[in-house]
Amino acid sequence: MPHDGCHTHVFTGQDPAFRRVLWIIILLNGGMFFFEFIAGAISGSLALQADSLDFAMDAATYGLSLAVIGMAAATRARAALMKAASLGLVAAWVLGAAVWRTLGGGVPEAITMGSIAIAAFAANLLSVLLLWKWRDGDANIRSVWLCSRNDAFGNLLVLAAAAGVFGTGTRWPDLAVAAVMSALFLQTSFLTARTALAELRGARSAAGVHGDHAGHAH
Template sequence: MSDCGCHAEANTAAERRVLWIALALNAAMAVIGSLAGWLAQSTGLLADALDMLSDATAYAIGLAAIGRSARFKQRAAGVSGSLLLLLGVGVLIEVGRRAWVGSEPVGWPIVATALVSLAANLAVLRLLRPFRRGEVHLRATWIFTRADVVANIGVIVSGVLILATGWRYPDLVVGALIGLYVSKEALEILSEARNAGRLPAAPEERA
């Protein structure tokens, strides 16, 4: 009975359930955050929303990787890391644009939206915890969500500072920090994917 594959099937089902929940929450918050960020003129919220959109894409890739070969999972993690790196660079460009042309971020919608995003990401992080030391594509989703939590906290702090001081600079600073942090996390994922690619392939995975 130990070789029936029941445990593997159960693990696969659990992974799919968690990734579907994470995908739904991130996609919903990406839409909400984008609208709120646009209306509130917040670089931090827009960066956070784009980060969650990238995460939703990563979770979709993770779902596609379940049950596939180690090589496919390594490539899926590489695609996820590349998307996240592009996002980080894009955020930094947007911060520079807004610093040049000016913006007037509104504090209360920034704080409210970031609190909702934080609650969603903490829920996803708790669901992903059992898989944080799993295969490379699942470790990538853990890293994505961990980055989101840090970004959410930064946006909340910037919103509070805007409410307290009326300055727009906290939003720009947090947006830039999110861009840098996201880029760092992307490089970490790409590094893990490269390291996984150096491992010898199983006989059944070799061409």
């Protein structure tokens, strides 16, 4: 596990190398959002559009991660809770859109879906490899790792959806994968929120202990 300073404890992001990597991943995710969203709209694929929104959320939340590095533990934990909430909202939108499209809609263009899914997988795999060294940090840092890991898996699902659409000539594989991606977003949201809440309780307890010590000192 990475260290901050000379003491072994949970990594909180205070490493210039980590900051540089995070900037690279923010720019990569931002670029992939525009690329994939346009491709999703052109191809008519909800799975691609869901994945593009995930890239957008990742770019925004990674920026938030970068902003709170070095701040108090409670602040970092609250930032992680904001990420968890945003992921929950994206999950709800994707699931709602999938349900709506079961009522009607055209068949997505499978070749475009597959091509973009491969490009998105490569981008997320690069992110995962760059972040591997720091995957066991606090809730704020770990959420970056979890999102990138799940996103790479989600890209493979989109690729499978493209194969399903190509093979069946229907929209159902696309909608099914969009629903699965929604579940993945919810899982990441839950894991991030659980860790963040535990860290927030720990920060409040530590603040209470310090307050008691200060009172006794007087």
